[in-house]
Amino acid sequence: MYRILTVLMGTMLFLSSCKKEESVEKGQPAQGSLQDDLGDCLPKKVNGTYIANQTLTDSNYIEVAIDVVKAGAYTVFTDTLNGYSFKGSGNFGTPGVNIVRLKSIGKPLAAGDDDFTVIFDSSFCTVQVSVTPAGGSSGTAVYSLQGTPGACTSFIPAGTYTQGTALGTTNKVTLSVNVTAPGTWAISTPAVTGFSFAGAGTFTATGVQNIPLTGTGTPTASGVQTFMVTVGASSCTFPITVAVGTTPVPGIYFPMTAASWWSYDDGTAGSDTIKTTVNGTGTFLGKTYQRFITTDEFGPLDTAYYRKDNTTNFYYLYSDTSGFGSFGVTFPQAGLDVLFLKDALNTNDVINSDHAAKLGGVTNVTVRIQSKVIDANSSITVNGKNFTNVYNIELMPQLGLAGTFQNLSLTPIVYYYAKGIGLIKITDGTDSQDIRYWKIN
Numbered sequence: 451m452y453r454i455l456t457v458l459m460g461t462m463l464f465l466s467s468c469k470k471e472e473s474v475e476k477g478q479p480a481q482g483s484l485q486d487d488l489g490d491c492l493p494k495k496v497n498g499t500y501i502a503n504q505t506l507t508d509s510n511y512i513e514v515a516i517d518v519v520k521a522g523a524y525t526v527f528t529d530t531l532n533g534y535s536f537k538g539s540g541n542f543g544t545p546g547v548n549i550v551r552l553k554s555i556g557k558p559l560a561a562g563d564d565d566f567t568v569i570f571d572s573s574f575c576t577v578q579v580s581v582t583p584a585g586g587s588s589g590t591a592v593y594s595l596q597g598t599p600g601a602c603t604s605f606i607p608a609g610t611y612t613q614g615t616a617l618g619t620t621n622k623v624t625l626s627v628n629v630t631a632p633g634t635w636a637i638s639t640p641a642v643t644g645f646s647f648a649g650a651g652t653f654t655a656t657g658v659q660n661i662p663l664t665g666t667g668t669p670t671a672s673g674v675q676t677f678m679v680t681v682g683a684s685s686c687t688f689p690i691t692v693a694v695g696t697t698p699v700p701g702i703y704f705p706m707t708a709a710s711w712w713s714y715d716d717g718t719a720g721s722d723t724i725k726t727t728v729n730g731t732g733t734f735l736g737k738t739y740q741r742f743i744t745t746d747e748f749g750p751l752d753t754a755y756y757r758k759d760n761t762t763n764f765y766y767l768y769s770d771t772s773g774f775g776s777f778g779v780t781f782p783q784a785g786l787d788v789l790f791l792k793d794a795l796n797t798n799d800v801i802n803s804d805h806a807a808k809l810g811g812v813t814n815v816t817v818r819i820q821s822k823v824i825d826a827n828s829s830i831t832v833n834g835k836n837f838t839n840v841y842n843i844e845l846m847p848q849l850g851l852a853g854t855f856q857n858l859s860l861t862p863i864v865y866y867y868a869k870g871i872g873l874i875k876i877t878d879g880t881d882s883q884d885i886r887y888w889k890i891n
Contacts, residue, residue, distance in 0.1 A: 480522035480542045483573040484514060491575035492517060492547070494568070498554070499648040499664075500581045501638040502561045506534060506554035507666055509619075512577055513551050514568055518542045526550050528566040530854050532581065533559035536566065539860050555855075561588070582648070585640035587681045590633030591653045594684040596626035602679060602686035604660060611665075613672045613695030616797050617645055621665035623688060625679065629653045637663060639677045643692070644670035647677060668798060669695070703841055703867040704765050704791055705890045706740040706756060712872060712888040715833070723747055724883070734768045734785050763793035774807075779817065779849075781807045788819050791867065795841060799823040809849070816850035822862075830866055832875050832884045839869035 485491055498510035514526065521544055527537040534556035542548055552568070561583040568575045582588045596603035602625050609621035632655060638648035645667030653659065669675070672694040678687050711727040723746055730741040732755045739755035755768040767788050771781040789803040801821040809815045825842040844862035848855040866875040874885040 478520070478522045480518060480524040481520035481571055482516050482518040482524075482542075482545075482548075484516055484568060484570050484575040485573050486517065494575065494577050496577060496579055499636060499638065499650045500558050500579055501646075501648055502558050502581055502584045504584065504638070504641075504646065504648075504666070505557040508553070509664075510554040511551050512536045512554075512566075512568070512579075513549055514570075514575070514577070516542075516548050516550055516570055518545045518548050521545055524550070524570065526552055526568065526570045528552065528568050528577070530556070531564045531566060532562070533557055535854065536568075537856070539857075561586075580636070582636045582638050582650075585638060585678075585680065587635065587637045589635040589650070591629060591635045592631035592633070593627045593629040593635065593653065593681060595679060595681050595686045596628055596658065597686040598684035600686060602626070602688045605688040607688075607690060609665070611645075611669055611690055611692045613669050613692055614796060615695055616668045617665040619664065623647055623663050623665070623690070624660050625663065625686075625688070626658060626660055627681070628658050629656045632656060635661070637661070637679060637681065639663070639679055641667060642675045642677055644668050645675075665690075668796065702870055703793055703872065704756070704758070705870070705872050706758060707891045708740075710888075710890045713886050714883050715886055724751075732768070735783070735787055737766075737787065739766075739768050764789055765791040765793075778810050779807050779815070780811060781805065781817075790819065790821055790845070791841075791843070795823050795826045797823055797826045799826070804850075809851075813851070816855075818848040818850055818855055820846050820848055821865075822846070824864075828866075830875065832866070833886050835885075837866075837868045837871070837874055840874070841865075841867040843867065 492515035494515065495513040497513065500510065516526070521542045523541050525537070525539045528535050534554060536552035536554055538550045538552040558581040561581045564579045564581060566577045566579060568577055580588065604624065604626035606624040608623070609618070611621065632653045634652050636650035639646050645665055647663035647665050649661060649663040651661065669692045672692045674689050674691050676687050676689050678685055706728055708728055711725060714724045724744060726742050726744045728740055729743050732739050732741050734755065737757055739757040742754045742756060743750065744752045757766050758764070759766070767790055769786045769788050771783065771785055774780065786805050789801060792801065803819040805817045807815050807817045822844045823841060824844055828840045828842045829836065829838045830840050843865045845865060846862040847858040849858055861879055864877050865873060868874045871888060871890065876883045
């Protein structure tokens with residue numbers, strides 16, 4: 451159970467580290483191999499289109515087969531090449547061949563073939579990922595675009611396109627090509643006002659055929675946006691009409707006015723067991739923070755400090771670093787000014803708050819508090835009350851070494867901030883703390 455609101459936010463690194471240690475104590479690490487008895491790599495699959503300088507999405511992943519000989523917690527990962535890597539974590543419930551999905555991290559910096567080493571337990575295998583040049587094509591097939599050098603022939607758009615709304619799997623376009631030699635193909639368009647299209651596949655026959663390209667990104671402008679596709683010496687254009695959307699309007703997502711308060715239940719619906727009140731200030735790192743005092747049914751429980759930069763509309767919390775030493779992490783200062791929220795956010799925005807530290811007293815590392823906006827305009831019902839204009843944000847502490855970051859927890863902590871109200875819900879997927887009443891002064 452979450453016992454308090456502010457301690458969870460103010461000591462998120464401790465909680466994440468504790469959860470990680472607990473999983474190791476309660477279950478032994480899994481054992482197994484990426485290879486069969488003959489030493490050959492088990493089946494593996496690369497999914498998604500990889501384009502130079504384009505951030506990878508959930509559709510970019512590697513699936514590997516693992517022959518598990520001992521069930522338990524696992525982490526499967528690759529080295530970092532060309533600006534990106536892959537990683538997957540979880541638990542194997544039973545021995546036998548299991549399929550693990552490794553999520554992509556980062557973005558390819560240049561076109562070419564990247565040979566990743568996948569590592570699990572004491573075994574490893576190599577997986578090749580091909581990166582397509584931005585705004586170009588690759589593959590073994592020989593083909594040309596129908597309609598070159600004008601409008602793309604048989605162009606068919608699918609899905610809706612709205613300014614400020616991230617594209618999904620329904621956002622596709624279909625183009626016509628003339629294939630003169632079968633083989634693999636991959637096409638990507640340059641980004642226009644924040645979004646682009648790409649696709650890959652295999653031609654098994656010659657002749658005129660239709661191919662699908664899937665959209666990614668978030669349109670930043672409305673109106674007709676024109677995309678150019680290039681395949682070898684052929685090129686053609688197609689239009690996408692983007693509807694007028696809603697531009698994020700700054701609002702108050704974390705009120706800090708004196709005497710404002712919020713009450714929450716702590717896993718027991720219908721019972722107010724936690725109350726947080728804004729009362730007084732504190733000065734740390736040369737900055738003034740508002741003091742949030744939390745009490746439960748037994749009395750005072752915790753004090754935390756938050757501030758808002760009125761120039762940027764960014765929110766920060768003060769986190770004491772004195773207790774981090776027990777986890778082998780030390781900081782050059784007594785406290786951290788941690789950025790965790792902004793008033794104007796878009797879906798898929800990522801907030802990184804980075805802090806220099808040392809691991810084991812000798813190794814330079816970066817402690818990162820990453821907040822990812824899953825939905826910048828969600829609706830949610832909490833304790834029978836309907837809330838709109840809600841930020842749904844996943845928070846994950848990370849540790850960075852030489853520019854490569856690893857998550858410090860298997861699952862993120864999810865926060866819900868309602869415009870004009872503040873934090874209304876927090877959950878780790880198992881337990882939750884839900885708002886019941888509040889008063890904003």
